Amino acid sequence: MLRIHLKLIVEVAIVLAFSLGAGAQTAPPKRPDATKTNRAAPAPRRDLSGIWDVVDRMEGISPTGVKSHAPFTAEGANIANNVYKPGDGPRRVPIGLANDPLDGCDPAGFPRNLLFELRPFQVVQTTNQLLLLYQYQKVWRAIWTDGRQIPKDADPQWYGYSTGKWEDDYTFVAETVGMDERTWLDNAGDPHSSDMRVEERYHRLDHDTMELTVKIVDPKIYTEPWLGRDKLRLKLMPSNTSTMEMICAPSEAEQYKKMMANPLSK
Amino acid sequence: MRNKAFGAFLLLMGFLAVSQPLAAHHGAAGYDMDKQLVMKATVTDWLWANPHCFLTYDTTDDKGNVVRWAVEVSNPVDMTKRGWTKHSLNAGDQVTVTVRPAKNGAPIGQLLRVVLPNGQTLIGWNPAVR
Numbered sequence: 001m002l003r004i005h006l007k008l009i010v011e012v013a014i015v016l017a018f019s020l021g022a023g024a025q026t027a028p029p030k031r032p033d034a035t036k037t038n039r040a041a042p043a044p045r046r047d048l049s050g051i052w053d054v055v056d057r058m059e060g061i062s063p064t065g066v067k068s069h070a071p072f073t074a075e076g077a078n079i080a081n082n083v084y085k086p087g088d089g090p091r092r093v094p095i096g097l098a099n100d101p102l103d104g105c106d107p108a109g110f111p112r113n114l115l116f117e118l119r120p121f122q123v124v125q126t127t128n129q130l131l132l133l134y135q136y137q138k139v140w141r142a143i144w145t146d147g148r149q150i151p152k153d154a155d156p157q158w159y160g161y162s163t164g165k166w167e168d169d170y171t172f173v174a175e176t177v178g179m180d181e182r183t184w185l186d187n188a189g190d191p192h193s194s195d196m197r198v199e200e201r202y203h204r205l206d207h208d209t210m211e212l213t214v215k216i217v218d219p220k221i222y223t224e225p226w227l228g229r230d231k232l233r234l235k236l237m238p239s240n241t242s243t244m245e246m247i248c249a250p251s252e253a254e255q256y257k258k259m260m261a262n263p264l265s266k
Numbered sequence: 267m268r269n270k271a272f273g274a275f276l277l278l279m280g281f282l283a284v285s286q287p288l289a290a291h292h293g294a295a296g297y298d299m300d301k302q303l304v305m306k307a308t309v310t311d312w313l314w315a316n317p318h319c320f321l322t323y324d325t326t327d328d329k330g331n332v333v334r335w336a337v338e339v340s341n342p343v344d345m346t347k348r349g350w351t352k353h354s355l356n357a358g359d360q361v362t363v364t365v366r367p368a369k370n371g372a373p374i375g376q377l378l379r380v381v382l383p384n385g386q387t388l389i390g391w392n393p394a395v396r
Contacts, residue, residue: 094296094369119343135343244343252315
């Protein structure tokens with residue numbers, strides 16, 4: 001009797017052992033936690049993929065314009081002082097007198113979208129492009145990485161025409177030309193010409209940190225090259241980060257104008 | 267507490283000819299940075315939209331006249347970070363608002379803070395808080 005019980009116990013134990021082993025084999029594989037990043041991990045080489053955000057929100061927004069810029073040429077000073085009427089910065093005008101193209105929902109354009117209201121953006125790399133998807137105004141840019149030459153006479157575009165390459169395993173450098181001169185450089189009404197060239201430098205410090213430097217070269221408007229961003233700190237966000245839309249819709253802009261202006265007509 | 271100069275703006279309204287649209291990326295050039303008005307208000311509309319969310323409300327001046335105000339805060343993304351939602355304010359809510367008024371005396375301004383019916387205070391316009 002005892003021998004039968006022992007045999008039964010062993011048989012049950014064997015069945016259980018196989019069951020547990022089979023269960024372990026069919027358990028779902030462990031996925032990386034999408035709610036976290038991994039600063040301690042080595043930075044991937046030649047890879048900026050992911051969602052990035054500025055470390056300092058106010059610095060990213062820069063409501064009063066760039067921190068400093070090179071001196072204006074005569075033409076630059078004329079546009080800055082007599083033509084553009086910004087809503088903020090050292091030359092700001094009272095409400096109602098501003099002529100910022102953003103007010104009517106013209107595109108912010110490049111590089112203003114890096115120098116003003118830089119918020120979360122996502123980098124996606126394909127075989128021949130580095131794509132940047134921006135929360136602000138929900139626009140994207142494509143930087144060609146297929147080795148093509150920057151065009152000598154690019155058609156004006158709100159966000160320009162960009163090519164880029166890896167300077168080393170952790171530094172990506174892009175050049176942009178053909179930026180529509182209707183765009184402003186920043187929220188302070190600093191101008192640029194259609195001949196401006198912009199260099200972006202993304203330098204990855206570690207797995208979770210990157211620096212952005214933006215150089216402006218525009219001899220028509222500024223007497224020398226200058227930095228619109230100088231090693232602006234960016235941090236990698238968890239891959240499941242969801243960002244709200246920030247779109248300038250003409251209908252909403254019109255509604256805002258009507259609702260705030262209505263009390264004045266009563 | 268009601269600023270006694272509050273009623274003066276009613277006279278100014280008739281002379282104001284401002285019809286320019288309000289800029290969406292303006293600084294505080296049009297607002298009186300040295301003045302804050304505290305008003306008991308009845309919410310008429312709370313617009314959760316870009317470029318700026320804004321609140322309209324009715325308040326009564328010193329002479330018993332009901333005046334409609336429109337005050338702005340920041341965009342929905344920034345307001346969400348400060349604890350606001352599209353349901354934070356509803357038509358009919360009885361609230362207390364602190365407002366930085368326009369320099370020209372019109373009933374428009376920046377909403378600095380609001381005390382909700384349940385006693386909670388929400389911070390409104392504060393460019394330093396993002």
